[in-house]
Amino acid sequence: MARPLFKLAFERSPARIRLTALVLVGLFAAIAVRLVMFGFNPAEPRAASRGQAQTLRPDIVDRNGVLLAKDLKAFSVYAEPRRVVDVDEAAEGLAGMFEDLDLNDLRRKLTSGSGFAWIKRSIPPSTADRVWSLGLAGIHLRPEPIRIYPNGAAAAHILGAVDIDNKGLSGIEKWIDATLGTGSGELSRGQAPVQRDDRAVRLSIELRIQHLYAEHLRRAVETYGAVAAAGLVLDVTNGEVLALVSLPDFDPNDPGLALHPDRINRIHVGRYEMGSIYKALTTALALDTELFTLRSTFDVSRPLTIGSASIDDFRGKKRVLTLSESFIYSSNIAMGRMALTIGAPRLRAFLKTLGQFDRIRTELTESSAPIVPSRWSNVTTATVAFGHGIAVTPLQAAMAVAALVNGGDLITPTFIAGRGIDERLRAEAVISPATAKAMRDLMRLNVEAGSARRASLDPIRIGGKTGTSEKVVGGTYSKEKVMTFFVGVAPIDAPRFLFLTILDEPRGRPETFGFRTSGWNAAPVTRQVMGESLPLLGVHPWTATAQ
Structure with missing residues (x-):
C-alpha cells in the first residue's frame, strides 16, 4: 500500500498536544454556549463578589388581602x-x-484599585x-429586589420600612426579619403561628378604614389648627388593631422621612397624660371595690384642697353630684375624692393590673415605657385619678378601656390577623361583670347627656369618654397648649370596636365658641369616622340596638 506524500501536523503531534487541543476546543465551546445564553437573557448579571442575590421578602396584605408591601425585581x-x-x-x-451620579466621583471609584x-x-x-x-x-x-408600598403613606407606622439592602428597619418589616426570617416560610422556634396567604403576612388592618380615618384627621388638623393628630381602631373582643394613624406620617417608599422627630408613632410610641380618659379607670375601680355606687354623692361646690394644692373642675357644676353625674360632667374634684378614699395602694395595684405601669409589647418593636410617679403622695393619688401625673402610650390607655367594656379581659393588642388571644391575655376579670355593665351604661349616658354629646351617632348606640390635658412645656403645665382625646365604643350594648382620636394643640374656633376641649373637636371628629367605618365593619342601626 502506498504511503501518502503528506501528513497533517496534528497527526504527527505527540499525545499531549492532542489532549491540549481537545481541552481548548471544549473551552471555546463552553464560551460560545454562555454567549448564546447571554444573548437570550442580556440582563442576567454576574454574581457579585459580595455574596449571592437576596431572597424575596413575603408580601404584606391587609385583613382582606389587599396588597400593602411587595418585592419587585x-x-x-x-x-x-x-x-x-x-x-x-x-x-x-x-x-x-x-x-x-457625579463624574469625578465615578472616576475616583473606578481608579481606586479595589475589588x-x-x-x-x-x-x-x-x-x-x-x-x-x-x-x-x-x-x-x-x-x-426592591420593596414597594403601593398605598404610599397608608399604615406607614405599622408597616415600617426597609433599608437599601431590603432588611427591615422598623414596624412589621422588622418583625418579619426577627420572626419569619427574610423570605422564609417557617417560623422561628417559640413564635406563635401567623396566618399567611401564599407566603403573605396578613395584617389585622382594614385598609379602607385606615384611609378614611387618615383623611378625617387631616381635615381636623386643618380645621382646628392642630399641630398633629392620631387615631386608632381596636377590636375589644380580640385586641386586633384595625387602623392606626399618626400625623404627620411618612411614605415608606422614602423611609428617610421617618427619621424626622415629628413623625413618631403617636399611638404606640408617644407618651401623654391622657386626662379625663383615666376617669373611666378610676370610676371602674370605685364601683368594683363597692366603696361607691352610682348614687354615691360628692360635694364639688368648692375645690379639693390637699395641703397647699388645690384641685378644681373646669366649668364645674358647683353643687353636689352623684357618681354618675361626676363621670358625665368630668369632675376632677369627685375623682380626687374617690381616689383618696380608695387609697394609693389599691389605685396603683389596679393601674398595674391594667398594664399602665409596663411597656406594651406588640409586633412593633418601637414602643415607650410609661412615665409613672416615683412617689405617691395624696396629691399624686388625686391627680392620677383624673389623668394627670402619669403618662402612657395611647395604645396602653385604649387596651385598659377595652377591658372595662368587654367584660374584664385585658388583651395585648396585635397587628396580625387571626392571632389567638391565649398568649396575649394578660389578665381576666379585671373588673366584675356588674362593674363592666355599669361602665358601658355610664359611657352611653355620657354621649346622651354629658361631655360627649357631639359624638352621638343615633340610631347606632355608642358610648364614649372625652379627655383634655394641658401639655407640659418647659417643666410646667401650659395654659395655652392642650391635647384632646376621645374614646368611642360601638355598639355600646355589645361592645366590639373602640375608636380613639387625639388632637395635639387644637385651637378654639368661632364655631366652637372659642372652646378647645375634647367635646368640641376630638368627639365630633370621631363621630364622623365611626359613621363611615361602622357600616364597613358590619355594624348597622338594626344590629346596634339595646340588648
Whole structure:
C-alpha cells in the first residue's frame, strides 16, 4: 500500500498536544454556549463578589388581602475597579445614564484599585438592560429586589420600612426579619403561628378604614389648627388593631422621612397624660371595690384642697353630684375624692393590673415605657385619678378601656390577623361583670347627656369618654397648649370596636365658641369616622340596638 506524500501536523503531534487541543476546543465551546445564553437573557448579571442575590421578602396584605408591601425585581450596578479597562469610557457612560451620579466621583471609584464598589442601587430591569448594552468591562449587575408600598403613606407606622439592602428597619418589616426570617416560610422556634396567604403576612388592618380615618384627621388638623393628630381602631373582643394613624406620617417608599422627630408613632410610641380618659379607670375601680355606687354623692361646690394644692373642675357644676353625674360632667374634684378614699395602694395595684405601669409589647418593636410617679403622695393619688401625673402610650390607655367594656379581659393588642388571644391575655376579670355593665351604661349616658354629646351617632348606640390635658412645656403645665382625646365604643350594648382620636394643640374656633376641649373637636371628629367605618365593619342601626 502506498504511503501518502503528506501528513497533517496534528497527526504527527505527540499525545499531549492532542489532549491540549481537545481541552481548548471544549473551552471555546463552553464560551460560545454562555454567549448564546447571554444573548437570550442580556440582563442576567454576574454574581457579585459580595455574596449571592437576596431572597424575596413575603408580601404584606391587609385583613382582606389587599396588597400593602411587595418585592419587585430590580438590579444594582457595581464595579470591579481592577478589571475596568477604560476608566473614562466607563465613567462617562454611567454618568450619562444616571444623572445623579457625579463624574469625578465615578472616576475616583473606578481608579481606586479595589475589588468592589457600588455604582447605583435598585434600578429597574429596563435600565439594567441599558447598562448591560454599554458593554463596559468591569461593570456588572446584581439582582436585588426592591420593596414597594403601593398605598404610599397608608399604615406607614405599622408597616415600617426597609433599608437599601431590603432588611427591615422598623414596624412589621422588622418583625418579619426577627420572626419569619427574610423570605422564609417557617417560623422561628417559640413564635406563635401567623396566618399567611401564599407566603403573605396578613395584617389585622382594614385598609379602607385606615384611609378614611387618615383623611378625617387631616381635615381636623386643618380645621382646628392642630399641630398633629392620631387615631386608632381596636377590636375589644380580640385586641386586633384595625387602623392606626399618626400625623404627620411618612411614605415608606422614602423611609428617610421617618427619621424626622415629628413623625413618631403617636399611638404606640408617644407618651401623654391622657386626662379625663383615666376617669373611666378610676370610676371602674370605685364601683368594683363597692366603696361607691352610682348614687354615691360628692360635694364639688368648692375645690379639693390637699395641703397647699388645690384641685378644681373646669366649668364645674358647683353643687353636689352623684357618681354618675361626676363621670358625665368630668369632675376632677369627685375623682380626687374617690381616689383618696380608695387609697394609693389599691389605685396603683389596679393601674398595674391594667398594664399602665409596663411597656406594651406588640409586633412593633418601637414602643415607650410609661412615665409613672416615683412617689405617691395624696396629691399624686388625686391627680392620677383624673389623668394627670402619669403618662402612657395611647395604645396602653385604649387596651385598659377595652377591658372595662368587654367584660374584664385585658388583651395585648396585635397587628396580625387571626392571632389567638391565649398568649396575649394578660389578665381576666379585671373588673366584675356588674362593674363592666355599669361602665358601658355610664359611657352611653355620657354621649346622651354629658361631655360627649357631639359624638352621638343615633340610631347606632355608642358610648364614649372625652379627655383634655394641658401639655407640659418647659417643666410646667401650659395654659395655652392642650391635647384632646376621645374614646368611642360601638355598639355600646355589645361592645366590639373602640375608636380613639387625639388632637395635639387644637385651637378654639368661632364655631366652637372659642372652646378647645375634647367635646368640641376630638368627639365630633370621631363621630364622623365611626359613621363611615361602622357600616364597613358590619355594624348597622338594626344590629346596634339595646340588648
